[in-house]
Amino acid sequence: MRVVVPREAAPGEGRVALVPDSVGRLAPVGFEIVVERGAGAAAGFPDEDYANAGAMLSERSALLEGAEAIVRVARPSADEVAAIAPGTVLIGFLAPLTEAEGIERLRRQGVVAFAMESVPRITRAQSMDALSSQATVSGYKAVLIAADRVQKMFPLLMTAAGTIAPAKVLVIGAGVAGLQAIATARRLGAVVSAFDVRPAVKEQVESLGARFVELGVHGEEGEGGYAKELTPEQHAAQQAALEERVPDFDIVITTALVPGRPAPRLIPASAVGQMRPGSCIVDLAAEAGGNCELTNPGQEIVRDGVTIVGFTNIPSLMAADASRLYARNVSALLQHLAPGGELALDFDDDITGGACVARPTEEVAA
Numbered sequence: 001m002r003v004v005v006p007r008e009a010a011p012g013e014g015r016v017a018l019v020p021d022s023v024g025r026l027a028p029v030g031f032e033i034v035v036e037r038g039a040g041a042a043a044g045f046p047d048e049d050y051a052n053a054g055a056m057l058s059e060r061s062a063l064l065e066g067a068e069a070i071v072r073v074a075r076p077s078a079d080e081v082a083a084i085a086p087g088t089v090l091i092g093f094l095a096p097l098t099e100a101e102g103i104e105r106l107r108r109q110g111v112v113a114f115a116m117e118s119v120p121r122i123t124r125a126q127s128m129d130a131l132s133s134q135a136t137v138s139g140y141k142a143v144l145i146a147a148d149r150v151q152k153m154f155p156l157l158m159t160a161a162g163t164i165a166p167a168k169v170l171v172i173g174a175g176v177a178g179l180q181a182i183a184t185a186r187r188l189g190a191v192v193s194a195f196d197v198r199p200a201v202k203e204q205v206e207s208l209g210a211r212f213v214e215l216g217v218h219g220e221e222g223e224g225g226y227a228k229e230l231t232p233e234q235h236a237a238q239q240a241a242l243e244e245r246v247p248d249f250d251i252v253i254t255t256a257l258v259p260g261r262p263a264p265r266l267i268p269a270s271a272v273g274q275m276r277p278g279s280c281i282v283d284l285a286a287e288a289g290g291n292c293e294l295t296n297p298g299q300e301i302v303r304d305g306v307t308i309v310g311f312t313n314i315p316s317l318m319a320a321d322a323s324r325l326y327a328r329n330v331s332a333l334l335q336h337l338a339p340g341g342e343l344a345l346d347f348d349d350d351i352t353g354g355a356c357v358a359r360p361t362e363e364v365a366a
């Protein structure tokens with residue numbers, strides 16, 4: 001199977017869908033990999049490493065010739081979709097819950113599209129779980145971003161010049177990113193508290209050495225372990241409780257998301273106004289609108305001395321390791337769809353059927 005890896009064109013996207021190591025693993029098992037020149041450059045993977053691993057390098061103009069599958073990170077633009085031949089397999093973050101128009105475009109083009117977001121979170125598909133792999137990177141990096149912004153050290157320091165109290169960190173939302181943020185902040189020596197609407201995570205939070213904050217708000221866990229949206233009353237109670245607690249913290253990392261919905265607004269502007277100058281909020285929900293009322297998606301702002309970071313593609317800031325993990329996810333899905341390099345799509349299979357977000361209608365296929 002000929003698999004093509006384009007250079008990502010979306011602004012700020014430094015990741016690449018396959019790294020040289022994954023090319024080296026796929027090439028001997030039935031995959032012919034074609035990489036656009038410069039595709040890995042922003043993540044630190046030079047063309048020659050791809051060539052040494054067994055990939056062919058191509059200019060963009062000839063890239064899609066004979067392509068049976070295209071693997072990428074961000075969803076393709078309208079022009080990129082128009083260049084894809086009907087029947088080609090496409091794998092990437094295609095935002096099926098929020099970009100219906102893009103999915104419809106792929107369907108009309110006759111593309112067989114698999115969204116990494118739609119891979120079911122079942123044990124058999126763990127190696128393909130790109131939401132988790134990228135959330136791990138985000139949670140880790142969010143703490144480093146915050147540590148870099150605050151005027152405070154993380155650990156308790158007792159020195160001849162006096163004692164420095166440890167930084168106090170609050171993590172809101174203890175899913176994959178939140179748990180990684182807790183672990184990272186603890187390793188740096190902070191005192192960490194965390195909250196999630198799913199009561200089931202209390203034990204996981206405590207096992208990482210953080211305190212679970214009781215806000216008296218308990219949401220429900222829906223399919224796949226995701227949180228359900230709170231009722232307006234629960235939401236108001238949570239905002240009020242957080243408004244009281246947030247000013248105690250030097251750093252707040254927010255990760256609260258409900259799939260396919262705008263991010264819950266948890267930190268009102270009034271709560272930011274009461275935080276100590278020099279403190280920092282990193283809002284990992286920025287792409288879905290943000291958990292903090294003042295978050296400006298894609299930007300870093302300072303309001304009343306508080307830094308609010310709303311970067312929308314944090315994994316791209318650690319593009320090398322984010323790409324390494326993503327490439328393993330993509331390789332696992334490719335091998336599931338095309339064992340031994342032979343495409344064998346069984347849409348009754350949970351993974352294949354679950355991840356497929358567009359495929360040719362009969363008229364297009366005919």
Ligand code: NAD
Pocket residue numbers: 121122123126129131132135172173174175176177178195196197198224225226227230238255256257258259264266
């Ligand atoms: P997510 O990114 O959708 O949400 C992040 C967190 O925000 C979740 O923990 C959610 O409960 C929380 N949240 C939502 N609304 C909130 C609110 N109002 N206040 C506070 N917190 C709020 O979730 P995720 O990180 O992708 O993971 C969700 C779950 O899926 C976790 O339980 C995780 O363990 C599970 N999971 C299972 C598998 C698997 O079985 N293979 C793989 C990955 C994740």
